[in-house]
Amino acid sequence: MSIDLSQFHAVFFEESFEGLELMEASLLALDVDNPDSEQINSIFRAAHSIKGGSGTFGFVQVTEFTHVLETLLDRVRDGKQTIDADCIELLLQSVDCIRSLLEALQSKEEPDTKRAAQLASVFQAILDGGSDGNSASLVKVNAIIGESIVAPLIKTTKKDPSSVERSPVATRQQIGFNIFFKPSLEMLKDGNDPIRMLRELAALGEMETTADIDELPVLQELVPENFYISWTIELLTTCDIDDVEEVFEWVEGECELSITPMLEDSTVAVDSPTLYQLNDSQVKKPTTSGQRLVMPSGPLPSLDNLQLDITPEPVQAMAVAAQVTAPVKAEASSIRVGIDKVDSLINLVGELVITQSMLGQMGSSGESITGENIGKLRERLVQLEHNTRELQDSVMRIRMLPISFTFNRFPRMVRDISIQLGKKVQLELRGENTELDKTVMEKISDPMVHLIRNALDHGIEMPARRIAAGKPEVGTIVLNVFHQGGYVIIEMTDDGGGIDRERLLAKARTKGLVGESEQLSEEQKLELLFSPGLSTVEKVSNVSGRGVGMDVVRRNIQELNGSVEASTEMGVGSTFSIRLPLTLAILDGQLVTVANQTYIFPLMSISESLQIDEAKVSNVAGGSDVYSLREEYIPILRLDRLFGLCQEIGVLNDSLLVVIESEGQKIGVVVDELLSQQRIVIKSLEENYIRVLGVSGATILGDGTVAMIIDAVGLSNLAGKDIAAAKKMTDAAA
Amino acid sequence: MDTATQEHAKNILKHTASLVDQTSEKNFEDQKQYLTFLMQGEEYGLDILSVQEIRGWGNISPIPNAPAHVSGVINLRGTIVPVIDLRVLFQLSDSSYDENTVVIVLKVSTQRVKRIMGIVVDAVSDVFSLSPADKKSPPSVNRSVSHDFIDGLAEVKGKMVILLDSERLLHLENHG
Numbered sequence: 011m012s013i014d015l016s017q018f019h020a021v022f023f024e025e026s027f028e029g030l031e032l033m034e035a036s037l038l039a040l041d042v043d044n045p046d047s048e049q050i051n052s053i054f055r056a057a058h059s060i061k062g063g064s065g066t067f068g069f070v071q072v073t074e075f076t077h078v079l080e081t082l083l084d085r086v087r088d089g090k091q092t093i094d095a096d097c098i099e100l101l102l103q104s105v106d107c108i109r110s111l112l113e114a115l116q117s118k119e120e121p122d123t124k125r126a127a128q129l130a131s132v133f134q135a136i137l138d139g140g141s142d143g144n145s146a147s148l149v150k151v152n153a154i155i156g157e158s159i160v161a162p163l164i165k166t167t168k169k170d171p172s173s174v175e176r177s178p179v180a181t182r183q184q185i186g187f188n189i190f191f192k193p194s195l196e197m198l199k200d201g202n203d204p205i206r207m208l209r210e211l212a213a214l215g216e217m218e219t220t221a222d223i224d225e226l227p228v229l230q231e232l233v234p235e236n237f238y239i240s241w242t243i244e245l246l247t248t249c250d251i252d253d254v255e256e257v258f259e260w261v262e263g264e265c266e267l268s269i270t271p272m273l274e275d276s277t278v279a280v281d282s283p284t285l286y287q288l289n290d291s292q293v294k295k296p297t298t299s300g301q302r303l304v305m306p307s308g309p310l311p312s313l314d315n316l317q318l319d320i321t322p323e324p325v326q327a328m329a330v331a332a333q334v335t336a337p338v339k340a341e342a343s344s345i346r347v348g349i350d351k352v353d354s355l356i357n358l359v360g361e362l363v364i365t366q367s368m369l370g371q372m373g374s375s376g377e378s379i380t381g382e383n384i385g386k387l388r389e390r391l392v393q394l395e396h397n398t399r400e401l402q403d404s405v406m407r408i409r410m411l412p413i414s415f416t417f418n419r420f421p422r423m424v425r426d427i428s429i430q431l432g433k434k435v436q437l438e439l440r441g442e443n444t445e446l447d448k449t450v451m452e453k454i455s456d457p458m459v460h461l462i463r464n465a466l467d468h469g470i471e472m473p474a475r476r477i478a479a480g481k482p483e484v485g486t487i488v489l490n491v492f493h494q495g496g497y498v499i500i501e502m503t504d505d506g507g508g509i510d511r512e513r514l515l516a517k518a519r520t521k522g523l524v525g526e527s528e529q530l531s532e533e534q535k536l537e538l539l540f541s542p543g544l545s546t547v548e549k550v551s552n553v554s555g556r557g558v559g560m561d562v563v564r565r566n567i568q569e570l571n572g573s574v575e576a577s578t579e580m581g582v583g584s585t586f587s588i589r590l591p592l593t594l595a596i597l598d599g600q601l602v603t604v605a606n607q608t609y610i611f612p613l614m615s616i617s618e619s620l621q622i623d624e625a626k627v628s629n630v631a632g633g634s635d636v637y638s639l640r641e642e643y644i645p646i647l648r649l650d651r652l653f654g655l656c657q658e659i660g661v662l663n664d665s666l667l668v669v670i671e672s673e674g675q676k677i678g679v680v681v682d683e684l685l686s687q688q689r690i691v692i693k694s695l696e697e698n699y700i701r702v703l704g705v706s707g708a709t710i711l712g713d714g715t716v717a718m719i720i721d722a723v724g725l726s727n728l729a730g731k732d733i734a735a736a737k738k739m740t741d742a743a744a
Numbered sequence: 745m746d747t748a749t750q751e752h753a754k755n756i757l758k759h760t761a762s763l764v765d766q767t768s769e770k771n772f773e774d775q776k777q778y779l780t781f782l783m784q785g786e787e788y789g790l791d792i793l794s795v796q797e798i799r800g801w802g803n804i805s806p807i808p809n810a811p812a813h814v815s816g817v818i819n820l821r822g823t824i825v826p827v828i829d830l831r832v833l834f835q836l837s838d839s840s841y842d843e844n845t846v847v848i849v850l851k852v853s854t855q856r857v858k859r860i861m862g863i864v865v866d867a868v869s870d871v872f873s874l875s876p877a878d879k880k881s882p883p884s885v886n887r888s889v890s891h892d893f894i895d896g897l898a899e900v901k902g903k904m905v906i907l908l909d910s911e912r913l914l915h916l917e918n919h920g
Contacts, residue, residue, distance in 0.1 A: 699824075708824045717805065718808065
């Protein structure tokens with residue numbers, strides 16, 4: 011009877027990651043001076059379920075580590091151990107450590123246990139340090155850990171004799187354990203399986219067992235529920251004695267057990283130095299690539315020093331990060347859906363079936379459809395439409411998740427970065443229960459991270475400067491999320507120094523993005539923020555400022571059919587406002603015809619539609635037409651020409667002009683006819699074809715034909731020349 | 745699709761089905777089946793396993809700024825499928841549409857190409873089996889566009905059939 015446990019792995023990983031998130035959030039929220047026992051309990055529970063789960067699935071590395079963590083938390087819970095800021099830092103590191111272990115296991119790789127072992131030994135030191143939670147020794151320990159993580163060769167710190175009041179066993183010359191294990195007669199009755207323990211032991215290293223069957227009675231006297239065998243085990247491992255003891259944790263008192271360290275000069279020849287080196291080389295990757303550099307406790311270096319020190323880091327760190335993230339995660343993504351959402355779906359499907367059967371009855375009754383009947387038919391068709399739309403909405407809602415899914419990791423990020431920068435910042439989240447499509451959410455995460463990092467690095471000032479400016483010492487970043495129309499608005503406000511428009515302009519001038527004599531309005535100056543290759547900070551830090559920032563942020567958001575705008579006031583702060591559609595899959599569109607083909611404009615990109623008055627059309631040298639619309643010259647684009655549909659150019663008079671807006675620029679597109687507005691389902695064109703400029707996708711119309719959806723940004727790229735000509739005219743007129 | 749074409753296509757598919765039965769009975773392990781079609785009188789063959797279905801020509805929406813051989817896209821039960829006119833791609837002189845013009849929908853999912861695409865040809869013709877030994881490599885004299893897509897040549901019932909490689913055909917980047 012063997013159950014394939016791997017089928018539950020996905021659930022375990024998902025739950026464990028959730029547990030880690032919970033731990034992280036609780037740790038961050040924990041008030042050091044006055045810890046809330048409920049929060050400590052929830053941290054403990056999360057650690058405990060991860061331990062339990064990983065034990066069940068045989069992820070020994072995780073079990074071992076969480077066990078030590080749990081022991082410490084247990085003491086904190088019982089009030090035997092005080093918790094302080096360093097302790098929280100350590101616990102946060104452990105969360106990272108467990109996460110990396112789990113991620114490795116998830117992608118079916120051998121997890122790197124070195125860091126776990128280090129952290130575990132620190133915890134052990136704390137535990138051994140006595141019940142009063144000696145904070146001074148903790149700081150020392152912490153510093154050592156920090157050093158060893160940064161140090162190129164961990165081995166050296168390991169050899170350092172002053173290294174920590176470690177657990178009694180020194181792992182260096184020791185190459186394993188001699189274990190004698192004699193289960194009690196009754197062990198099987200308690201549901202413990204010695205074979206399983208041996209298997210767990212075997213996972214720790216190379217193992218040789220000798221079974222002693224002397225006590226085995228003759229068959230007639232054998233009680234099948236009793237256990238008669240004992241073992242002598244030689245285990246070659248680099249593990250701690252705790253790891254070995256852990257295997258036998260559940261049978262303590264039910265067996266005779268002796269574990270003695272086996273030293274190098276004993277019989278078995280194992281080339282242990284090479285073993286270590288191997289481990290070292292494995293260890294270096296994750297430690298340098300770790301998001302957070304471990305800061306030694308004590309006074310923080312000044313910002314300038316820090317930035318200088320770190321300058322070469324990003325390249326290296328990025329290269330390593332690329333290496334580490336390379337393996338594709340073997341995860342099947344899934345969503346948890348509230349039962350109410352499923353219920354409403356079932357109800358709707360029920361209604362749909364009823365409507366269908368009513369219509370079916372009408373169709374098959376053979377009655378001619380006249381007069382009274384036609385009214386009934388229409389009524390039912392309306393009902394069908396109603397049902398369909400509701401069903402569509404409900405299905406879409408399944409993909410909706412509260413935005414806190416993404417936002418929950420921001421507090422940790424803000425904390426780490428602000429410590430790194432020596433700033434004091436608090437993050438306020440508002441409306442984090444606002445729901446957003448999962449796909450949109452996944453794609454908004456990176457731009458958000460970037461914006462927050464920017465705000466931390468450039469926005470919020472150093473504490474001293476803030477005090478001098480009469481502001482509270484602690485800076486505030488507010489993330490506010492709310493619905494507006496069919497959109498979700500994410501507002502990020504900081505109360506920092508604001509964005510200096512003149513500096514932006516000066517920078518853009520030196521980079522040649524803006525001509526020397528060109529005058530820009532205040533908004534245009536701020537818009538420069540989003541132009542490629544512009545960073546206002548002189549020094550490049552690893553937090554932000556590589557100059558690939560804001561334009562990428564904007565492009566990412568535009569790919570989601572959203573928009574981002576900035577507003578700022580010097581000395582008071584800045585606000586970034588991101589507008590996103592609720593979902594990616596459906597869009598309100600305006601159907602138009604051009605050269606007998608139907609095209610769709612996203613309704614949100616259209617600013618107006620008008621009938622062309624030929625008197626207002628002027629021709630610019632070079633063949634492009636512009637239209638004078640309320641003091642502004644907007645380029646007229648011919649879709650038929652841009653899309654290569656036909657070459658002849660008809661008369662413009664009485665044609666219709668759809669004015670669309672892309673990146674702040676208005677464009678007029680000539681269309682033959684405006685058809686209806688309707689909700690359309692976006693289908694990918696790229697799936698079976700290639701990306702087409704000017705088209706964001708396609709949809710299937712009511713009659714089964716395919717229609718292209720116009721992409722305003724792509725269209726303006728296609729017609730770059732015409733737009734430049736119109737811009738010139740507007741500027742000249744102004 | 746008009747009835748004549750429909751009948752024709754149906755017959756071919758029936759024929760295919762019976763052939764599949766035969767082969768499984770006779771256990772022709774190495775034999776591969778090919779669907780043949782006509783373009784300007786020439787007979788071409790495609791591995792039948794890559795053929796998803798055969799449709800009449802029609803209801804195609806053009807793709808903006810696509811190369812001449814890309815006719816447009818069709819709606820294949822909710823999937824947007826691009827259609828290329830193989831006759832234009834192969835630079836054949838006549839590429840008119842009549843009642844026999846069909847779209848063969850090909851589906852290839854290999855590591856390199858994962859795609860569903862339709863090809864426009866003059867008419868579908870036959871299905872035959874071929875063992876690899878009977879496949880001759882094409883002469884390497886002239887390097888035309890179509891040459892890149894040719895897998896081999898075969899003689900079937902005294903006629904020459906040009907066998908095409910579906911994977912290369914669907915690899916849009918090859919279309920130069």
